[in-house]
Amino acid sequence: MENDAATLYCPNELCQSPNPLSHKFCLRCSTPLPKRYLWAEGEGLSVAAPGEILADRYLVIDKSIVLDIRPGLVPQTPELDSLSTIRPYLRLIPYRLHVPQVYGVIPPIDGRCQQEILLLEKPPLLNDCTAQQAQLCPDLITAWRDASSMRQLHWLWQLANLWQPLLSEGVAVSLLKSYLIRVEGPLVRLLELHSDSAAAPTLPQLGEFWGQLHKNAKPAIAEFIDKITSSLIQEEINSSEQLIAVLDQGIAQLGRSQTPTIKIFTKTDTGPSRQRNEDACYPPSGTLVSKPPQPTALAIVCDGIGGHEGGNVASNLAIETIQQQVQQLTKVPADHIDPSLLLSDLESAVAVVNDKISQRNDSENRQGRQRMGTTLVMALPIAHEMYITHVGDSRAYWITRHGCYQVTLDDDVASREVRLGYAVYREAVQQSGSGSLVQALGMSPSTSLHPTSQRFILDEDAVFLLTSDGLSDFDRVEDYWETEILPILKAETDVTNAAEKLVEIANTKNGHDNVTIALVHYQVKYIEPESSLTAVIPESLPTQAADTSPRPTQQTLLTNSNAKTQVIPENKQRTSSAQLPLQFIVPLIIVAAAAGIGYWFKEQQSQVATVQNTPSPTTTVQPTPLNSPTKRTIDNINTGWVIQTTAAIPLANKESLPPRNFLQVIETKPNPQSPNQEFLVELQVCPNKDTSTPVKDDSPNVQEPKRIEFSQTQLKKYKVSVLQAGQASPCDQVSPPVNQTPAPTPQAEGNPT
Numbered sequence: 001m002e003n004d005a006a007t008l009y010c011p012n013e014l015c016q017s018p019n020p021l022s023h024k025f026c027l028r029c030s031t032p033l034p035k036r037y038l039w040a041e042g043e044g045l046s047v048a049a050p051g052e053i054l055a056d057r058y059l060v061i062d063k064s065i066v067l068d069i070r071p072g073l074v075p076q077t078p079e080l081d082s083l084s085t086i087r088p089y090l091r092l093i094p095y096r097l098h099v100p101q102v103y104g105v106i107p108p109i110d111g112r113c114q115q116e117i118l119l120l121e122k123p124p125l126l127n128d129c130t131a132q133q134a135q136l137c138p139d140l141i142t143a144w145r146d147a148s149s150m151r152q153l154h155w156l157w158q159l160a161n162l163w164q165p166l167l168s169e170g171v172a173v174s175l176l177k178s179y180l181i182r183v184e185g186p187l188v189r190l191l192e193l194h195s196d197s198a199a200a201p202t203l204p205q206l207g208e209f210w211g212q213l214h215k216n217a218k219p220a221i222a223e224f225i226d227k228i229t230s231s232l233i234q235e236e237i238n239s240s241e242q243l244i245a246v247l248d249q250g251i252a253q254l255g256r257s258q259t260p261t262i263k264i265f266t267k268t269d270t271g272p273s274r275q276r277n278e279d280a281c282y283p284p285s286g287t288l289v290s291k292p293p294q295p296t297a298l299a300i301v302c303d304g305i306g307g308h309e310g311g312n313v314a315s316n317l318a319i320e321t322i323q324q325q326v327q328q329l330t331k332v333p334a335d336h337i338d339p340s341l342l343l344s345d346l347e348s349a350v351a352v353v354n355d356k357i358s359q360r361n362d363s364e365n366r367q368g369r370q371r372m373g374t375t376l377v378m379a380l381p382i383a384h385e386m387y388i389t390h391v392g393d394s395r396a397y398w399i400t401r402h403g404c405y406q407v408t409l410d411d412d413v414a415s416r417e418v419r420l421g422y423a424v425y426r427e428a429v430q431q432s433g434s435g436s437l438v439q440a441l442g443m444s445p446s447t448s449l450h451p452t453s454q455r456f457i458l459d460e461d462a463v464f465l466l467t468s469d470g471l472s473d474f475d476r477v478e479d480y481w482e483t484e485i486l487p488i489l490k491a492e493t494d495v496t497n498a499a500e501k502l503v504e505i506a507n508t509k510n511g512h513d514n515v516t517i518a519l520v521h522y523q524v525k526y527i528e529p530e531s532s533l534t535a536v537i538p539e540s541l542p543t544q545a546a547d548t549s550p551r552p553t554q555q556t557l558l559t560n561s562n563a564k565t566q567v568i569p570e571n572k573q574r575t576s577s578a579q580l581p582l583q584f585i586v587p588l589i590i591v592a593a594a595a596g597i598g599y600w601f602k603e604q605q606s607q608v609a610t611v612q613n614t615p616s617p618t619t620t621v622q623p624t625p626l627n628s629p630t631k632r633t634i635d636n637i638n639t640g641w642v643i644q645t646t647a648a649i650p651l652a653n654k655e656s657l658p659p660r661n662f663l664q665v666i667e668t669k670p671n672p673q674s675p676n677q678e679f680l681v682e683l684q685v686c687p688n689k690d691t692s693t694p695v696k697d698d699s700p701n702v703q704e705p706k707r708i709e710f711s712q713t714q715l716k717k718y719k720v721s722v723l724q725a726g727q728a729s730p731c732d733q734v735s736p737p738v739n740q741t742p743a744p745t746p747q748a749e750g751n752p753t
Contacts, residue, residue: 011072032479036068044117075104077424087421088169124182124189140181149218150459157247158188163240185402207232227535255384261523262291265495268516278304278311279516299518303375303468310372325349334383343453346389350451357442373442386456392440397465404481470515471506495519632722642723642731662686664731678712686731
């Protein structure tokens with residue numbers, strides 16, 4: 001079908017009027033008109049010409065880009081039997097800041113294309129694109145020459161944080177193809193994912209690829225980058241964590257040449273349809289905080305759960321407690337703060353808040369849906385970094401001159417389905433109960449709570465928006481960021497006026513809930529350093545891992561009859577030290593000398609129950625995604641952990657275990673034949689990730705898989721990959737290891753979306 005007069009149809013199902021492509025709002029009902037540009041994976045669009053409309057909704061812009069002119073309709077999604085091909089995209093949703101997500105498919109085109117064309121969301125396009133013209137952002141190598149030294153290292157830092165997650169999903173080769181790596185201002189964005197060959201890519205190959213960047217590196221970091229690339233090639237750097245630690249050294253040194261100015265403004269409103277405001281914020285609503293002169297800056301938004309039963313009590317209790325906890329953490333000078341330790345401490349601070357609300361519920365004998373609780377999203381700017389911590393469905397958005405990016409992943413049923421590789425997001429949100437929360441503060445003890453912490457490097461002016469779902473529902477942030485938030489960065493308005501306008505939009509365009517927002521305006525001045533950086537390659541990493549990418553979570557929902565899956569986590573032990581001021585925790589260990597060996601074995605077993613989270617991001621993933629502060633390796637392997645084969649492993653009877661299979665640790669026991677106290681590791685083979693099927697709530701457990709046993713030395717020889725806490729696998733579907741049956745977690749009911 002040729003495009004004689006392409007139009008954009010209103011997404012309002014009661015309107016659906018056609019509009020010119022250049023318009024931002026519907027001529028008939030004033031509904032925002034989203035411009036959803038999509039990337040067509042592969043060469044499928046080579047059969048279509050620009051201006052042609054495919055499947056009666058996709059306007060072809062060029063050979064790989066289309067515009068959805070009917071954004072109000074649910075896109076056609078891949079069939080269930082093809083989910084295995086898109087599963088890496090789904091499992092990597094905590095990294096969607098960098099990795100595209102699946103939007104839908106264009107069905108086969110009669111006589112021209114016999115296969116579906118996969119469409120990916122939000123390709124990296126330049127800002128000045130018109131409705132019928134779009135241009136990709138430059139690739140990394142093209143943009144490298146004109147970037148500051150801070151940004152050059154920032155780009156490499158992002159790639160380093162993506163290495164292990166993509167390697168675990170069998171798509172790390174995507175980070176070795178320059179045309180796939182695009183840069184959208186400060187952010188690294190991938191066009192699409194390519195599958196690894198039989199032999200997984202290696203860090204020396206990454207070093208060779210980065211070697212192309214050395215000659216155009218800024219003088220201050222040229223020697224630094226040369227050292228990193230040579231260390232990768234010579235395998236002096238042999239893990240992504242080690243690589244991240246080295247890059248952190250350089251970024252910290254450059255950060256001293258960067259001077260930030262921060263303004264924070266908060267606003268909360270009951271809204272037109274509620275009698276009580278269950279939301280809360282810090283600083284108090286209507287307060288403007290500037291750093292300097294203030295020594296610290298912190299923004300928090302909480303959305304209470306429980307109605308008149310106590311949602312407002314829970315949110316205010318959370319604000320009071322978390323603010324006190326963070327004050328303790330930030331007494332240390334910024335240049336003395338270890339990022340990985342701070343991420344862990346922020347999660348521990350959230351655990352303190354959770355237990356305080358949970359204990360209040362217990363003391364008042366609140367059960368099930370009568371329990372009060374709250375969501376939480378928090379932004380803590382320190383030097384050249386922004387730390388984001390969240391639980392629930394209150395969100396954080398990062399707005400730059402180049403775009404608006406949601407950096408948190410809702411803790412709801414729909415996001416969990418995507419994270420486990422069972423559904424495309426736009427299909428998952430259509431299901432009943434998709435917006436129900438799978439965790440919130442105060443609903444259960446902190447042993448079953450998994451907050452998401454993330455760290456972002458800031459090398460240009462930015463605004464972070466924290467918001468409850470009173471504003472974020474129905475894509476209001478995506479619709480209005482250009483008109484209401486971007487002007488802050490252009491000095492056309494300030495955070496106070498922008499916040500007032502956003503609350504007004506929430507009340508008039510949504511109006512079904514309380515609304516609370518915090519705007520954090522981060523301005524930066526950077527001067528190129530005159531001296532050169534030096535890279536120190538650490539021989540070994542500290543106990544706290546250096547990976548600070550998004551650290552997302554794997555939640556549990558056991559009480560919702562509409563849930564398609566049942567996620568069975570390992571049990572996570574939190575020490576009572578989380579109840580103390582975090583900077584002054586001193587473990588009190590009283591051990592009789594004669595019982596020293598016995599105590600050691602007891603301690604080993606007490607660490608067995610560690611919760612396995614989905615990648616990221618969070619928080620972290622991020623976004624991660626590592627939720628455990630300790631790096632998981634073969635040396636400290638524990639029950640319940642998951643490993644992945646990177647090459648074929650020979651078994652008895654001439655059998656072998658193929659590459660990229662997953663195995664879960666069932667038991668570890670001392671190896672009587674080993675003089676150095678290594679363990680024998682008993683493993684069970686999980687369902688192959690390409691053939692696994694969802695586990696229904698009412699279905700029996702998967703049949704007991706095959707069990708095999710290796711020593712730690714053998715596992716190192718076979719170079720298996722240990723999945724970090726936060727990375728999903730088909731083992732999530734297998735019955736839990738012996739003696740690790742988790743306790744049920746009450747469901748937190750979220751506001752409808």
